[in-house]
Amino acid sequence: MTDAFADDGYQSGFLGPEVPLPRPVDPLATVVDLTYPRFSVLLDPERRLARMTGVNIDGEALQDIPRTGTWRLDPRVADEDQAGPDLYARNDLDRGHLVRRRDPGWGDEAQARRATEATFFYTNAAPQAAVFNQSKDLWLGLEDHILAHAESRDARLSVFTAPILAADDPPYRGIRIPRRFLKIAAWSSDAGLAATGFVLDQTDLLDIRQGILGVDGVGAFRTFQAPLADIAEAAAVDLGPLIDADVLTPPGARAPDGDWRSLTAAEEIILG
Numbered sequence: 001m002t003d004a005f006a007d008d009g010y011q012s013g014f015l016g017p018e019v020p021l022p023r024p025v026d027p028l029a030t031v032v033d034l035t036y037p038r039f040s041v042l043l044d045p046e047r048r049l050a051r052m053t054g055v056n057i058d059g060e061a062l063q064d065i066p067r068t069g070t071w072r073l074d075p076r077v078a079d080e081d082q083a084g085p086d087l088y089a090r091n092d093l094d095r096g097h098l099v100r101r102r103d104p105g106w107g108d109e110a111q112a113r114r115a116t117e118a119t120f121f122y123t124n125a126a127p128q129a130a131v132f133n134q135s136k137d138l139w140l141g142l143e144d145h146i147l148a149h150a151e152s153r154d155a156r157l158s159v160f161t162a163p164i165l166a167a168d169d170p171p172y173r174g175i176r177i178p179r180r181f182l183k184i185a186a187w188s189s190d191a192g193l194a195a196t197g198f199v200l201d202q203t204d205l206l207d208i209r210q211g212i213l214g215v216d217g218v219g220a221f222r223t224f225q226a227p228l229a230d231i232a233e234a235a236a237v238d239l240g241p242l243i244d245a246d247v248l249t250p251p252g253a254r255a256p257d258g259d260w261r262s263l264t265a266a267e268e269i270i271l272g
Contacts, residue, residue: 009035010054010158017193019158019186021054022237032077034123037115038104041123044165045081048175049126052162052237053098059147059155061106069117071095071125082122083175093177096128098161100143126163127177129205129221138223138263139200142183145266146196150187160184164199164235170206179203182231186242193245194272197231199224199260224260225269247272 012020021040024031031042031051039055073084088095097119104115118124147157163178170177179202186195201222228246232239248261248270263269 009040010038011056014056014158015156015186015188015193017188017241019193019242020240022052022160022184022232022239022242024051025232025236025238032081034074034076036099036104036118036121036124037111038106039099039115039119039124041098041121043077043082043123045077047165048081048083049165049178050098050123050162051165052160053124054158054160055099055103057103057143057147057157057159058106059151059157062102063105063107063109063112065102065105065109065112065116067101067116068113069101069120071120071122074121074123077123083125083127084122087127087173087175092130093127094130095122095125096181098124098126098163099159100140103143103159126181127172127175128181129202138266139183139198139221141266142198142269143185145269146185146187146271149271150189153188153190156187158186160186162235162237177206179206180234182235184228184231184239184242186245189272193241194247195228195242195245196247196269196271197226197228197242198263199226199231199234223263225263226260230260 010021012018031044034041034043039053041050042052044051073079073082099119101116101119105112143159147155150157161183164180164182165178169179181200182197184195184197186193227248228239228243
């Protein structure tokens with residue numbers, strides 16, 4: 001068990017330029033810093049979910065490790081401060097990995113296996129409707145698409161993923177279920193640091209009435225590429241140098257109707 005905590009977590013200098021792990025802008029916000037092999041989690045004990053996660057990915061050293069590991073509570077945190085198995089029992093909620101299982105799985109085989117198994121702590125999970133439809137492939141494939149774009153440089157990414165914790169998220173079993181999620185990818189380009197961000201919205205799938213959760217199997221997740229300044233405001237986090245590195249800059253920052261860019265395929269992503 002201790003091996004899961006032996007590394008220093010997310011490294012801010014992994015890309016060359018310093019990219020700090022985004023933190024809440026509210027100086028009074030309480031988060032618990034948790035480090036794992038090659039990734040970190042900022043846990044919000046009040047919401048019992050992550051406020052932010054950050055992982056370093058070395059695409060050239062990624063290992064194809066078979067899926068191993070089981071979901072478990074992090075013993076460094078009180079059980080009542082993390083959303084555990086009771087939230088996901090007897091319903092249509094998935095334990096959605098925030099840091100993907102394969103992302104920290106690089107280096108030698110032992111290192112990769114230890115890192116991928118560490119992603120199964122409940123501190124790295126967030127409740128997502130089990131019905132992803134087409135958007136599941138899109139959301140999970142965003143990092144692969146960007147990694148391929150970065151491969152001609154050094155094939156390294158730093159990725160930040162989190163639920164967007166809002167005060168009006170619907171309550172269920174004592175936990176407010178996030179309606180939206182963010183994902184931000186950063187890499188080194190010929191011009192310096194580059195970054196882009198995405199929002200996944202599961203609002204139309206969640207139906208919570210009288211404490212009972214229902215999932216609309218007809219609906220679909222919606223995935224957007226959005227300006228990082230908008231994501232920072234929505235999530236109330238400080239994105240530091242990522243804002244100026246955003247590849248979505250005016251006039252291409254928004255779709256013609258003024259909305260975020262709705263995506264149906266990874267090929268629609270703007271990467272500068």
